[in-house]
Amino acid sequence: DAGVTQSPTHLIKTRGQQVTLRCSPKSGHDTVSWYQQALGQGPQFIFQYYEEEERQRGNFPDRFSGHQFPNYSSELNVNALLLGDSALYLCASSLVGSGYGYTFGSGTRLTVV
Amino acid sequence: KNEVEQSPQNLTAQEGEFITINCSYSVGISALHWLQQHPGGGIVSLFMLSSGKKKHGRLIATINIQEKHSSLHITASHPRDSAVYICAVRSEETSGSRLTFGEGTQLTVNP
Numbered sequence: 001d002a003g004v005t006q007s008p009t010h011l012i013k014t015r016g017q018q019v020t021l022r023c024s025p026k027s028g029h030d031t032v033s034w035y036q037q038a039l040g041q042g043p044q045f046i047f048q049y050y051e052e053e054e055r056q057r058g059n060f061p062d063r064f065s066g067h068q069f070p071n072y073s074s075e076l077n078v079n080a081l082l083l084g085d086s087a088l089y090l091c092a093s094s095l096v097g098s099g100y101g102y103t104f105g106s107g108t109r110l111t112v113v
Numbered sequence: 114k115n116e117v118e119q120s121p122q123n124l125t126a127q128e129g130e131f132i133t134i135n136c137s138y139s140v141g142i143s144a145l146h147w148l149q150q151h152p153g154g155g156i157v158s159l160f161m162l163s164s165g166k167k168k169h170g171r172l173i174a175t176i177n178i179q180e181k182h183s184s185l186h187i188t189a190s191h192p193r194d195s196a197v198y199i200c201a202v203r204s205e206e207t208s209g210s211r212l213t214f215g216e217g218t219q220l221t222v223n224p
Binding site: 031033035037040041042043044045048056058088090092094096101102103104105106107109 | 117146148153154155156157158161199201210211212213214215216217
C-alpha cells in the first residue's frame with residue numbers, strides 16, 4: 001500500500017519563475033494538505049483540498065495556488081518565486097471522517113536562487 | 114506567542130537515557146499528534162492523542178487536556194532515535210483537518 005508520493009524531491013528555481021509541485025495521496029485517502037517548512041522551523045499550513053476544492057487556507061499570498069484532481073492527487077503552484085520561498089514543501093493526506101490520521105510525504109526541497 | 118510551544122529546542126542524550134519532550138498549546142484541541150522527522154524531511158506519525166496515554170515500543174505519549182500539555186517519552190534511548198520530534202494539534206475552532214505545528218525538538222542520542 002503506497003504512502004504519499006511527492007515529486008520532484010529537489011528543485012532549484014530562479015527568482016521570478018514559477019514552480020509546480022505534485023502529490024499523490026495514500027491509497028484510500030481523499031484529502032490533501034500542503035505545508036511549508038522553512039529551515040529550523042515547524043511546518044506552516046498552506047491550504048487543504050477536498051472534493052477538488054480548496055477548503056481551508058493558511059496565511060499565504062495568492063502566489064500560492066493549488067489543484068486537486070478527480071483521482072485525489074494534488075498540485076501546488078507558486079508564481080513569481082521569491083528567495084523566501086525556499087523551503088521544504090510537505091504534502092499530507094487523510095480521509096474525511098477517519099479520525100484525523102495523517103500520512104506525510106517526504107517533501108520537495110525547493111531552493112530559489 | 115505560538116499556539117504550540119515545545120521544549121527543549123535541542124536535546125543531547127547518552128544511549129540508554131530516559132528522554133522527555135514537552136508540548137504546550139493554547140487552544141482547545143480535538144487531537145494532538147507527535148511526529149518524527151529525519152534528515153531529508155520525511156515525517157512519520159508516531160501518536161495521535163485526544164486523552165490519556167499511548168505506548169508503542171519504547172515510546173510513550175501522554176496528554177493532559179485540562180493543563181493543555183503533552184509529553185513524549187523515550188525509554189532506553191538509542192542513536193537511531195536521533196531525529197526532530199514535532200508536536201502538532203488540530204484545533205477545535207477550525208473546520209477541516211489542518212494541523213498547527215510546534216517548531217520541533219532536535220534530539221541527538223550519542224553512543
